[in-house]
Amino acid sequence: MKFEQFELERNQSLFENEVDFNLSESGVHPLKLSEILTEEEQKEILNTELFYGYTNGTPELRQRVAELYGKQFSKQNVLITSGSAEANFLSVMTQLDSGDEIIYMVPNYLQIFHLARSFGIKVNILPIRQELGWQWDPDELEDMINVKTKMIAICNPNNPTGSVMSSEIMDKVITLAEDRNCWLLSDEVYRGAELDGLECRSFAGATEKTIVNAGLSKAYSLPGLRMGWSVGSESYIEKAWSFHDFTVINVAYLSDWVASRILEHSRRKAILDRTKNHLNHNLNMLLKWGEDFPELTFSRPDAAAITFAKLNLPIGCEDFIFHLRDHYSVLLTAGKWHGLEGYIRFGYGTPTDYVRDGLERVTQYLKKFSE
Numbered sequence: 001m002k003f004e005q006f007e008l009e010r011n012q013s014l015f016e017n018e019v020d021f022n023l024s025e026s027g028v029h030p031l032k033l034s035e036i037l038t039e040e041e042q043k044e045i046l047n048t049e050l051f052y053g054y055t056n057g058t059p060e061l062r063q064r065v066a067e068l069y070g071k072q073f074s075k076q077n078v079l080i081t082s083g084s085a086e087a088n089f090l091s092v093m094t095q096l097d098s099g100d101e102i103i104y105m106v107p108n109y110l111q112i113f114h115l116a117r118s119f120g121i122k123v124n125i126l127p128i129r130q131e132l133g134w135q136w137d138p139d140e141l142e143d144m145i146n147v148k149t150k151m152i153a154i155c156n157p158n159n160p161t162g163s164v165m166s167s168e169i170m171d172k173v174i175t176l177a178e179d180r181n182c183w184l185l186s187d188e189v190y191r192g193a194e195l196d197g198l199e200c201r202s203f204a205g206a207t208e209k210t211i212v213n214a215g216l217s218k219a220y221s222l223p224g225l226r227m228g229w230s231v232g233s234e235s236y237i238e239k240a241w242s243f244h245d246f247t248v249i250n251v252a253y254l255s256d257w258v259a260s261r262i263l264e265h266s267r268r269k270a271i272l273d274r275t276k277n278h279l280n281h282n283l284n285m286l287l288k289w290g291e292d293f294p295e296l297t298f299s300r301p302d303a304a305a306i307t308f309a310k311l312n313l314p315i316g317c318e319d320f321i322f323h324l325r326d327h328y329s330v331l332l333t334a335g336k337w338h339g340l341e342g343y344i345r346f347g348y349g350t351p352t353d354y355v356r357d358g359l360e361r362v363t364q365y366l367k368k369f370s371e
């Protein structure tokens with residue numbers, strides 16, 4: 001098997017710790033344990049024995065995750081994974097075979113795109129369109145589904161545009177998936193980072209063959225926990241769990257322990273409120289900054305710590321990114337790595353001063369084009 005390069009992750013992992021300003025980060029600046037645990041809990045964690053735990057996640061954590069999605073879910077519908085990345089990997093591994101086809105939302109994070117193609121699966125790209133407010137046209141979806149279509153893969157809220165699928169379009173997607181007996185895979189890792197503070201509708205439970213993958217890396221500001229999950233039917237969860245035995249066995253027990261506390265109602269709310277306030281503040285600053293530059297057209301995202309700007313310059317987005325990285329020590333991500341040339345993704349979830357100083361360097365670069 002020949003794996004495709006995961007361009008986005010590779011470009012980030014090679015340079016994100018080397019540049020002065022990493023504005024390629026797509027989540028909210030990480031929290032410290034001392035900011036989220038009480039002193040008593042901090043003592044408790046230091047005295048916790050580091051045993052394996054439960055390979056599918058502790059019952060306590062699985063129950064807390066299930067409760068996020070409504071009363072029809074129980075811990076039997078949840079598998080704890082090493083980030084939502086592992087959850088996505090398991091969904092592709094367990095449900096798709098070489099020769100199958102999937103319909104894939106673009107622009108996107110492209111993990112599922114590269115992975116599926118590496119497994120010999122045909123990936124049919126269905127764009128969300130800027131002129132539609134970064135939404136799908138459901139008629140295009142209907143036309144694209146064929147007898148080989150096994151899965152419709154969605155990222156909602158979307159990375160990189162930050163758009164949230166309208167409820168009306170969700171209904172149409174669900175009807176089509178049900179009628180054509182396709183899996184619905186919804187990557188919802190940005191859910192909870194809505195700028196209006198209202199958590200968007202989840203696809204969880206939409207059909208018997210719906211899988212929702214999410215985790216604590218983005219809206220919850222805890223990427224270092226490597227905490228993710230899958231929510232689906234009991235039979236899907238059983239199957240994903242049996243593959244998970246071959247990937248990581250289980251998530252670090254300490255991460256499971258912390259995550260169970262994070263998802264307590266009041267603590268979860270406090271973290272998501274912090275996320276909302278921080279993102280609104282930084283986004284306003286970013287969009288105000290952007291008004292001075294006709295070289296970039298920004299649109300306001302609905303959610304997530306990222307926005308996708310159109311590049312109005314006669315230069316490829318990758319060249320733009322590389323030059324900025326190598327001469328101004330600022331890292332952004334190229335639209336090409338999200339499946340759409342001509343755009344640049346800006347991450348604005350880091351501390352305000354850091355974003356401001358990073359943008360100052362981008363200003364210096366952009367001025368070169370008008371000189």
Ligand SMILES: Cc1ncc(COP(=O)(O)O)c(C=O)c1O
Binds near residue numbers: 159217226228
């Ligand atoms: C849409 C999407 N899904 C999944 C992931 C993987 O995140 P994690 O494994 O940290 O939960 C990312 C990371 O950027 C992402 O943007």
